[in-house]
Amino acid sequence: MxxxxxxxxxxxxxxxxxxxxxxxxxxxxxxxxxxxxDGLLDAGGSIFIRSLQLMVVPLVLVxxxxxxxxxxxxxxxxxxxxxxxxxxxLTTAIAITIALLLALVVAPGxxxxxxxxxxxxxxxxxxxxxxxxxxxxxxxxxVAAMASGNMLQVIVFALLFGVALSRxxxxxxxxAASFNDLNEVMMKLITMLIQLxxxxxxxxxxxxxxxxxxxxxxxxxxxxxxxLAALLIHAAIVYPSLLTLLGRVNPLVFYxxxxxxxxxxxxxxxxxxxxxxxxxTVEKRVGVKNEVAAFAVPLGATINMDGTAIMQGVATVFxxxxxxxxxxxxxxxxxxxxxxxxxxxxxxVPGVGLIMLSMVLxxxxxxxxxxxxxxxxxxxxxxxxxxxxxxxxxxxxxIVARSENDLDMDVFNDPEAGRxxxx
Ligand code: ASP
Numbered sequence: 001m002x003x004x005x006x007x008x009x010x011x012x013x014x015x016x017x018x019x020x021x022x023x024x025x026x027x028x029x030x031x032x033x034x035x036x037x038d039g040l041l042d043a044g045g046s047i048f049i050r051s052l053q054l055m056v057v058p059l060v061l062v063x064x065x066x067x068x069x070x071x072x073x074x075x076x077x078x079x080x081x082x083x084x085x086x087x088x089x090l091t092t093a094i095a096i097t098i099a100l101l102l103a104l105v106v107a108p109g110x111x112x113x114x115x116x117x118x119x120x121x122x123x124x125x126x127x128x129x130x131x132x133x134x135x136x137x138x139x140x141x142x143v144a145a146m147a148s149g150n151m152l153q154v155i156v157f158a159l160l161f162g163v164a165l166s167r168x169x170x171x172x173x174x175x176a177a178s179f180n181d182l183n184e185v186m187m188k189l190i191t192m193l194i195q196l197x198x199x200x201x202x203x204x205x206x207x208x209x210x211x212x213x214x215x216x217x218x219x220x221x222x223x224x225x226x227x228l229a230a231l232l233i234h235a236a237i238v239y240p241s242l243l244t245l246l247g248r249v250n251p252l253v254f255y256x257x258x259x260x261x262x263x264x265x266x267x268x269x270x271x272x273x274x275x276x277x278x279x280x281t282v283e284k285r286v287g288v289k290n291e292v293a294a295f296a297v298p299l300g301a302t303i304n305m306d307g308t309a310i311m312q313g314v315a316t317v318f319x320x321x322x323x324x325x326x327x328x329x330x331x332x333x334x335x336x337x338x339x340x341x342x343x344x345x346x347x348x349v350p351g352v353g354l355i356m357l358s359m360v361l362x363x364x365x366x367x368x369x370x371x372x373x374x375x376x377x378x379x380x381x382x383x384x385x386x387x388x389x390x391x392x393x394x395x396x397x398x399i400v401a402r403s404e405n406d407l408d409m410d411v412f413n414d415p416e417a418g419r420x421x422x423x
Contacts, residue, residue, distance in 0.1 A: 018209025048200020067294030068162020099313025109321025271348030284418025287411030300393030307385025
């Protein structure tokens with residue numbers, strides 16, 4: 001049985017087990033909750049997420065140093081960088097526009113007043129200024145950047161190091177060869193650890209579904225469904241169109257290959273933790289060469305969050321409608337701009353998209369407390385938007401690679417390419 005099928009089956013089993021536990025209505029101290037859900041399942045899920053996270057920093061460092069050293073020697077790094085960042089911004093702006101339009105048509109906030117929603121606790125985050133955000137991209141201590149997992153700083157260091165390697169002649173070539181070997185080892189490590197996915201996914205899903213607040217979702221059903229519909233439109237229409245028109249590749253093949261990272265993203269709700277799986281898939285299964293993938297995928301996992309931007313767009317309209325505040329055309333443009341910025345600033349970890357929403361709301365003068373309305377149902381939406389976030393990273397990497405002649409079409413068209421073979 002292949003890995004995707006096993007992940008899907010364990011995901012389904014996790015949902016069933018979770019729902020069974022939930023329907024039992026056990027007290028928190030009952031052994032099924034305290035021992036099984038909060039003990040065993042929680043531990044299993046956490047170990048899986050940690051085993052993915054452990055690879056992120058070394059992988060990005062090694063893989064991007066290899067990528068940058070070969071890009072550096074061709075001299076097309078600037079072009080690849082501009083295209084990638086440009087496409088990331090463009091797809092995010094499209095995502096949020098879809099979200100705003102759909103939310104305006106559906107008007108999920110107009111009927112929500114009567115729903116008797118329980119307000120949750122929420123402490124807004126102090127927004128960082130644009131200047132500080134920019135300065136913080138540049139590391140002053142690469143070891144500190146790696147130790148704290150500051151991805152943008154690690155990316156900048158790896159890029160500089162890789163370019164320097166490509167300009168250091170023989171010594172550089174020797175070091176680059178070692179990094180290429182190390183990269184192979186890292187890929188092997190991912191292949192080994194991804195085999196834990198069925199168990200990890202089972203634990204995460206069972207834990208999640210034993211705690212979903214169906215009541216809350218029901219009360220906010222219009223909001224929930226609007227976000228879901230916008231995510232679907234973006235994933236099923238926007239990416240396929242871009243892949244077909246700009247990338248000249250078959251989007252169905254692309255999605256088939258991206259299933260594993262999308263499922264992992266769905267169950268972990270973290271683009272960051274999924275990054276090793278995304279990178280491996282984009283290189284070995286989709287066929288994007290390392291020099292593009294090593295740059296585009298980690299950058300995407302850090303700054304490209306289309307699914308998050310969609311949630312923020314719908315949430316903004318929802319909150320405005322709930323508080324009966326009219327937004328002007330200028331406000332909407334502001335929302336597009338700030339939500340795109342906020343999605344860049346959102347770290348790829350669970351739930352941060354909602355925290356960054358405060359930045360968007362403040363910009364257009366909406367009450368930040370509005371976030372408390374939707375916090376209760378964000379967990380499930382987070383899973384779905386994270387899957388869209390990483391699909392976007394894969395799609396943009398593929399399109400950029402294709403335009404640079406860095407997409408191996410033999411790998412792309414081979415259904416077996418890069419498949420994880422269980423040992
Ligand atoms: N969980 C999302 C991600 O990691 C971020 C968010 O929207 O909260 O991609």
